[in-house]
Amino acid sequence: xxxxxxxxxxxxxxxxxxxxxxxxxxxxxxxxxxxxxxxxxxxxxxxxxxxxxxxxxxxxxxxxxxxxxxxxxxxxxxxxxxxxxxxxxxxxxxxxxxxxxxxxxxxxxxxxxxxxxxxxxxxxxxxxxxxxxxxxxxxxxxxxxxxxxxxxxxxxxxxxxxxxxxxxxxxxxxxxxxxxxxxxxxxxxxxxxxxxxxxxxxxxxxxxxxxxxxxxxxxxxxxxxxxxxxxxxxxxxxxxxxxxxxxxxxxxxxxxxxxxxxxxxxxxxxxxxxxxxxxxxxxxxxxxxx
Amino acid sequence: xxxxxxxxxxxxxxxxxxxxxxxxxxxxxxxxxxxxxxxxxxxxxxxxxxxxxxxxxxxxxxxxxxxxxxxxxxxxxxxxxxxxxxxxxxxxxxxxxxxxxxxxxxxxxxxxxxxxxxxxxxxxxxxxxxxxxxxxxxxxxxxxxxxxxxxxxxxxxxxxxxxxxxxxxxxxxxxxxxxxxxxxxxxxxxxxxxxxxxxxxxxxxxxxxxxxxxxxxxxxxxxxxxxxxxxxxxxxxxxxxxxxxxxxxxxxxxxxxxxxxxxxxxxxxxxxxxxxxxxxxxxxxxxxxxxxxxxxxxxxxxxxxxxxxxxxxxxxxxxxxxxxxxxxxxxxxxxxxxxxxxxxxxxxxxxxxxxxxxxxxxxxxxxxxxxxxxxxxxxxxxxxxxxxxxxxxxxxxxxxxxxxxxxxxx
Numbered sequence: 001x002x003x004x005x006x007x008x009x010x011x012x013x014x015x016x017x018x019x020x021x022x023x024x025x026x027x028x029x030x031x032x033x034x035x036x037x038x039x040x041x042x043x044x045x046x047x048x049x050x051x052x053x054x055x056x057x058x059x060x061x062x063x064x065x066x067x068x069x070x071x072x073x074x075x076x077x078x079x080x081x082x083x084x085x086x087x088x089x090x091x092x093x094x095x096x097x098x099x100x101x102x103x104x105x106x107x108x109x110x111x112x113x114x115x116x117x118x119x120x121x122x123x124x125x126x127x128x129x130x131x132x133x134x135x136x137x138x139x140x141x142x143x144x145x146x147x148x149x150x151x152x153x154x155x156x157x158x159x160x161x162x163x164x165x166x167x168x169x170x171x172x173x174x175x176x177x178x179x180x181x182x183x184x185x186x187x188x189x190x191x192x193x194x195x196x197x198x199x200x201x202x203x204x205x206x207x208x209x210x211x212x213x214x215x216x217x218x219x220x221x222x223x224x225x226x227x228x229x230x231x232x233x234x235x236x237x238x239x240x241x242x243x244x245x246x247x248x249x250x251x252x253x254x255x256x257x258x259x260x261x262x263x264x265x266x267x268x269x270x271x272x273x274x275x276x277x278x279x280x281x282x283x284x285x286x287x288x289x290x
Numbered sequence: 291x292x293x294x295x296x297x298x299x300x301x302x303x304x305x306x307x308x309x310x311x312x313x314x315x316x317x318x319x320x321x322x323x324x325x326x327x328x329x330x331x332x333x334x335x336x337x338x339x340x341x342x343x344x345x346x347x348x349x350x351x352x353x354x355x356x357x358x359x360x361x362x363x364x365x366x367x368x369x370x371x372x373x374x375x376x377x378x379x380x381x382x383x384x385x386x387x388x389x390x391x392x393x394x395x396x397x398x399x400x401x402x403x404x405x406x407x408x409x410x411x412x413x414x415x416x417x418x419x420x421x422x423x424x425x426x427x428x429x430x431x432x433x434x435x436x437x438x439x440x441x442x443x444x445x446x447x448x449x450x451x452x453x454x455x456x457x458x459x460x461x462x463x464x465x466x467x468x469x470x471x472x473x474x475x476x477x478x479x480x481x482x483x484x485x486x487x488x489x490x491x492x493x494x495x496x497x498x499x500x501x502x503x504x505x506x507x508x509x510x511x512x513x514x515x516x517x518x519x520x521x522x523x524x525x526x527x528x529x530x531x532x533x534x535x536x537x538x539x540x541x542x543x544x545x546x547x548x549x550x551x552x553x554x555x556x557x558x559x560x561x562x563x564x565x566x567x568x569x570x571x572x573x574x575x576x577x578x579x580x581x582x583x584x585x586x587x588x589x590x591x592x593x594x595x596x597x598x599x600x601x602x603x604x605x606x607x608x609x610x611x612x613x614x615x616x617x618x619x620x621x622x623x624x625x626x627x628x629x630x631x632x633x634x635x636x637x638x639x640x641x642x643x644x645x646x647x648x649x650x651x652x653x654x655x656x657x658x659x660x661x662x663x664x665x666x667x668x669x670x671x672x673x674x675x676x677x678x679x680x681x682x683x684x685x686x687x688x689x690x691x692x693x694x695x696x697x698x699x700x
Contacts, residue, residue, distance in 0.1 A: 083681050086685060118696070120696060121692065122693075
């Protein structure tokens with residue numbers, strides 16, 4: 001009988017916590033998304049348990065769990081961590097051959113990550129301390145239009161008139177929206193203008209080289225963003241499987257590959273031998289730097 | 291992890307404390323305010339006690355008083371988009387706050403004259419003019435050319451004439467006559483201080499580096515406020531001896547130093563310790579910077595004091611155009627053998643942010659090393675996200691470490 005080896009990744013994000021269970025080949029067996037809320041540790045545990053249940057894998061069969069995301073250091077049962085910059089790149093490189101530009105649009109930040117032909121990360125850029133160009137921007141617009149954020153994409157599908165909305169600041173965009181509402185503009189056109197604004201903001205972050213790959217919760221739940229990115233860049237935009245869970249997927253690959261966390265990397269150079277631990281028992285040396 | 295603290299720091303505290311206390315002495319010499327790279331030597335030669343408000347503003351930032359007092363200046367009409375040194379300092383004055391209270395002063399020392407040099411920015415002049423109106427005292431200075439490709443003799447002559455034109459007002463306020471021999475002596479001391487400070491910074495070219503940029507921002511105090519004073523030279527002689535000993539015995543400022551970085555732009559004063567720890571915990575030493583090196587003035591010459599002061603102020607990094615700036619950073623990158631460059635995009639200091647005209651992209655291509663842009667501010671912590679900053683730094687270090695590992699594996 002062959003002993004199966006499974007790995008897990010947890011992405012503790014600002015809005016949601018994602019968990020992914022993979023097998024040794026990187027095949028995704030189960031995923032889960034939970035609201036991060038105020039207790040990141042609890043959200044991580046809930047997402048992990050839910051992903052395990054979906055994968056139908058007992059916790060005892062998980063060889064290693066790695067965490068990523070802004071709450072990566074709060075995932076107490078993780079054996080190691082990498083930044084979301086690393087994990088999104090790592091996850092995308094599993095699916096798409098480089099050179100690649102990864103555009104990750106999450107709830108509170110947007111990232112552009114460049115990978116070379118070998119999948120090695122060569123540069124990144126994060127948004128400034130500002131909500132424009134992130135999921136929070138769409139939440140604010142949906143609130144102003146009186147719809148659920150999840151309904152924004154469907155609403156934009158009925159757009160008939162091209163309108164411009166500031167891509168500079170979420171607060172100013174909100175007041176611009178009120179002006180347009182007062183002048184009788186249709187909500188569908190305003191929703192579409194919000195998407196265009198977000199894409200314009202992301203586009204201004206970096207020059208895109210090679211294939212473009214879009215990931216993140218906004219990409220997963222707002223397909224309009226992808227079609228507008230294609231339109232804006234005139235090129236192909238690949239959406240890999242599980243775009244919202246790409247960070248967690250990358251973390252699970254890091255767990256599998258024994259990627260050495262930053263604090264140790266400089267001496268160990270990626271040798272993961274002997275670093276695996278039982279996630280179920282939490283035994284093993286934690287390799288993150290927090 | 292950071293290495294052992296420098297033992298010279300105790301002397302540094304005494305040296306700086308003695309300087310601050312001297313600003314509060316009653317019935318002594320008149321007080322001149324001077325912008326950080328203004329004509330301090332001239333002021334000292336005329337017997338002024340010299341106060342550097344940028345140093346004061348940095349203290350407000352480091353003590354994290356800045357964010358509490360800046361809104362007071364904003365309400366006076368000084369925008370939150372302009373220099374946060376200016377808004378911190380004016381806000382603190384209006385709030386009756388100063389870190390100098392620890393040295394027996396109740397306020398910043400009242401100026402008899404304020405002397406600026408716009409080689410760094412216009413804000414220093416606006417800043418000084420506020421106090422000039424407040425106290426009804428003269429505000430004079432040098433309106434310097436900026437974005438200079440090559441410093442020409444005409445540029446030097448123009449600035450030298452402006453420095454000379456300051457003398458009558460400075461003599462009238464102080465009641466002293468400028469003594470050429472005394473000026474030459476002060477310039478000679480200033481040159482010596484600059485040389486010693488440069489030698490201290492140069493020790494960080496060693497592996498492991500005996501001190502970092504973050505240490506340098508504290509250690510540079512005497513080079514800033516005691517320029518032209520023997521006390522500064524004495525301090526840097528002792529610091530240099532300690533640093534050379536550290537190099538000899540391989541005492542590292544960052545334990546297990548593995549990666550080395552260059553820092554361009556202003557410090558984030560309110561996050562100095564956090565950033566120093568952040569880099570150090572990843573085995574990364576920030577070994578050199580444009581900022582700390584900006585108080586090295588090799589052009590100073592006791593045989594030609596005023597013209598050499600003019601040349602020094604014009605040759606300064608911040609006064610130069612993009613190409614000489616890039617050549618400067620290239621020399622530093624080679625000298626200190628760094629793996630990457632961190633650019634601080636300081637929200638309220640465009641003149642000291644070299645990120646806004648694509649320099650990071652050009653330099654990465656030219657030097658073949660990656661760069662990271664950190665969005666932040668020198669004093670206004672509302673412009674900095676701790677979480678994003680940490681992820682940016684950690685992600686950058688991951689990238690550099692992975693690149694090194696893959697090169698070794700190849």
